[in-house]
Amino acid sequence: MQRALSISRVTGNRSTFPDWYQAVVREADMAEPSPVRGAMVIKPWGYGIWELIQQDLDRRIKATGHENCYFPLFIPLSFLAKEAEHVEGFAREMAVVTHHRLKTIDGKLQVDPDAELEEPLIVRPTSETIIGDAFSRWIRSYRDLPVLINQWANVVRWEMRTRLFLRTSEFLWQEGHTAHANAEEARAETLLALELYRDFSERVLAMPVIAGEKPENERFPGAANTYSIEAMMQDGKALQAGTSHYLGTGFAEAQNIRFQTDKGDWAHCHTTSWGVSTRLIGGVVMTHGDDDGLRLPPAIAPRQIVIVPMLRDKPEDAEVLAYGEALAKELNGLMAFGVPVRALLDKKPLRSAEKRWNWVRKGAPIILELGPRDAAAGQVTVIRRDDLRDGDKVRSQAVARETFVGGAVAMLEEIQASLFAEAKARLDGALIDGIKTFDDLAAYFGPAAEDEADAFRGWAKVVWARPTGAELEAVDARLKTLKLTIRNAPSDQPGGDLGTCLFTGRPAVEAILIARAY
RNA sequence: CGGAGUGUGGCUCAGUCUGGUAGAGCACCGCGUUCGGGACGCGGGGGUCGCAGGUUCAAAUCCUGCCACUCCGACCA
Structure with a gap:
C-alpha cells in the first residue's frame, strides 16, 4: 500500500504547496511548532542538517580570513537609535526586555514593577550596532584594518506571520561583520561573501541560485548596497537565501568607528555585514523535496x-x-x-x-x-x-x-550532482527572458487574485532604467498589484544594447529578475 | 494591526443546526500470525470537547465575554 505524503507538491494547484511543505517538515521529523509563538523546536534530524551547514560554511568563512566571536544577545536600546534608517527598519519587530525580576503578587507570578531596567534592552534582531560599538574601541589605526569577524548566533525578529524554517520569530544564523580602510576593500569583501554563499549554496546544498544586487527599495536598513542570492522553489517562487551588505560609512559615522591613516589624519571605516540562516533548510526542502518527503543532498545529510x-x-x-x-x-x-x-x-x-x-x-x-x-x-x-x-x-x-x-x-x-542538475534545469527552464511590456508581464504571471488557481510560474528577466526614489516606488507599487517583486539585478549581466526599460520606456541600463517571493 | 476561518485523545477529523452525559481513522501498548516492498487479527490505554461565566433537570451542542491557532493582506534572513 502506498501512503506517500498524502499531500502532493505538484497538482497544478499552488495552494497545496504550503501544505506539502509543512507535511515534509513534519514527516521528515525536522522540526515542530513550539509553545512559543512563531518559534520552532528543531529536532535532531533538522538540527543535524544545520550542524553540517555550519561546519562547511564555517570552514569557508575561516578560510577567507574571518575569525569567530560572540557578542551579547541583549543590545541597549540606545545603540539601535544611533543609525536612523536601521532603527526604522527594525523598530516594528523587536523583542524588548524591560524588567529583571518577577514577584508573586496576589498569588500570581508577575513582573515586578519595582524591577524596571533603567535602559530597556532589545533582543538582537541583528548585531551591527553592538559589534560596531566594539569596532569603535578595537580600531585605532589603519594597521588594525581590516577587521574580519563572524558570529554564529540566534536572533529574534517579531514577525507577524511565521513558517517553520522560512520565517520564525527566533532563528539561527551566521553574521559576518567587517571593517575596512576604504570603499574598494569593503565592496570587494561584500562580493567575496556573496560569492561564498553562491558557491556554498550550489555545491553543498545543491541549490542553484542567482546572485545579484537588490534594488534600492529592498536594501537592508542603513546599507549602501545590498546583494542577495535567490533560489527558485518548486512552486516557482523566489526565496532570498542569503544577503551581503556594503554599509558604506553610515554605521561607522553613527558609531564613531574611526582610524588614523598612514598620513596621520582621521577616516571612518567602511563596514560590511552578511548572513545566512536556518531558512536555508527551508530552501533545501522546497528545492529537493518530492511526494515521498525530503531528499537531502548527501553533503548535508546527517x-x-x-x-x-x-x-x-x-x-x-x-x-x-x-x-x-x-x-x-x-x-x-x-x-x-x-x-x-x-x-x-x-x-x-x-x-x-x-x-x-x-x-x-x-x-x-x-x-x-x-x-x-x-x-x-x-x-x-x-x-x-x-x-x-x-x-x-x-x-x-x-x-x-x-x-x-x-x-x-x-x-x-x-546524487549530489543529480539533485543540483535537476534543480538547475528547473531554474533555467523557468527563467523567461524577453518580456518587453508591463502588460506582457501581467499576462505571463496571471492575476494576483485567486492565487490558488495559479499554475507554476517561474521568474522573468526584464530590463530597466534603474529608476530611483518616487519613480522606483511607483514601479514597486505597480508590481505589487501582481504580487511581484524585484529580486535582484543578476551579477551576470547581458552585454550589448539592452533596449528600453519595461517601466519607463527610457534606455535600459541593466537586467533584473522579477518573481513572486517568499 | 485589518479580513476570513478553526479550536473535540499524539495527528486528521465526525458529532454542534435539532441539548440527553464522547466517537472514527491513523498513531501508541499487549498477544499471535507476519516480515525482501508503506501487514493483518484479537485485546487495551488515552479526551474536565480552547478558557471563564450564563441559561437548563441536563451543555461539546444554546447565550455572553475572553484566549489561541491557521489562512489572506501589511512586514521580513
Whole structure:
C-alpha cells in the first residue's frame, strides 16, 4: 500500500504547496511548532542538517580570513537609535526586555514593577550596532584594518506571520561583520561573501541560485548596497537565501568607528555585514523535496547511507546484524566531500518496511537493505533516494558488497550532482527572458487574485532604467498589484544594447529578475 | 494591526443546526500470525470537547465575554 505524503507538491494547484511543505517538515521529523509563538523546536534530524551547514560554511568563512566571536544577545536600546534608517527598519519587530525580576503578587507570578531596567534592552534582531560599538574601541589605526569577524548566533525578529524554517520569530544564523580602510576593500569583501554563499549554496546544498544586487527599495536598513542570492522553489517562487551588505560609512559615522591613516589624519571605516540562516533548510526542502518527503543532498545529510537490516526474530538475524555492522564500519571509514562518510545501521525494533519509509521521508540519500539473502551472497540491495521509484514500485538493485563499497563515495557525489542538475534545469527552464511590456508581464504571471488557481510560474528577466526614489516606488507599487517583486539585478549581466526599460520606456541600463517571493 | 476561518485523545477529523452525559481513522501498548516492498487479527490505554461565566433537570451542542491557532493582506534572513 502506498501512503506517500498524502499531500502532493505538484497538482497544478499552488495552494497545496504550503501544505506539502509543512507535511515534509513534519514527516521528515525536522522540526515542530513550539509553545512559543512563531518559534520552532528543531529536532535532531533538522538540527543535524544545520550542524553540517555550519561546519562547511564555517570552514569557508575561516578560510577567507574571518575569525569567530560572540557578542551579547541583549543590545541597549540606545545603540539601535544611533543609525536612523536601521532603527526604522527594525523598530516594528523587536523583542524588548524591560524588567529583571518577577514577584508573586496576589498569588500570581508577575513582573515586578519595582524591577524596571533603567535602559530597556532589545533582543538582537541583528548585531551591527553592538559589534560596531566594539569596532569603535578595537580600531585605532589603519594597521588594525581590516577587521574580519563572524558570529554564529540566534536572533529574534517579531514577525507577524511565521513558517517553520522560512520565517520564525527566533532563528539561527551566521553574521559576518567587517571593517575596512576604504570603499574598494569593503565592496570587494561584500562580493567575496556573496560569492561564498553562491558557491556554498550550489555545491553543498545543491541549490542553484542567482546572485545579484537588490534594488534600492529592498536594501537592508542603513546599507549602501545590498546583494542577495535567490533560489527558485518548486512552486516557482523566489526565496532570498542569503544577503551581503556594503554599509558604506553610515554605521561607522553613527558609531564613531574611526582610524588614523598612514598620513596621520582621521577616516571612518567602511563596514560590511552578511548572513545566512536556518531558512536555508527551508530552501533545501522546497528545492529537493518530492511526494515521498525530503531528499537531502548527501553533503548535508546527517546520515548519508542508512542500512536497514531485514530482521525477523529468527536465528539468522545475528548474521544479518553482524554483516551490517561490518559494512557500516567499513563505510564510515571512507571519505566523501572531504569528511568521513556518515553511515548508520538502523537497529531500531521496528518493522523493516516501516524503517525504510522513515528514511525515505527523511531524505537519506542511500538506503541499503540487508537481508539473509544479501548476507549469504555477500551483496547489498541499494535504493537511491534521488531515483526512488520506477513507476509505482521502489527501484532497488542488488550489488556485490565490494562493488558498492568501492563506488559508494562516487554514488554520493553523483546524487549530489543529480539533485543540483535537476534543480538547475528547473531554474533555467523557468527563467523567461524577453518580456518587453508591463502588460506582457501581467499576462505571463496571471492575476494576483485567486492565487490558488495559479499554475507554476517561474521568474522573468526584464530590463530597466534603474529608476530611483518616487519613480522606483511607483514601479514597486505597480508590481505589487501582481504580487511581484524585484529580486535582484543578476551579477551576470547581458552585454550589448539592452533596449528600453519595461517601466519607463527610457534606455535600459541593466537586467533584473522579477518573481513572486517568499 | 485589518479580513476570513478553526479550536473535540499524539495527528486528521465526525458529532454542534435539532441539548440527553464522547466517537472514527491513523498513531501508541499487549498477544499471535507476519516480515525482501508503506501487514493483518484479537485485546487495551488515552479526551474536565480552547478558557471563564450564563441559561437548563441536563451543555461539546444554546447565550455572553475572553484566549489561541491557521489562512489572506501589511512586514521580513
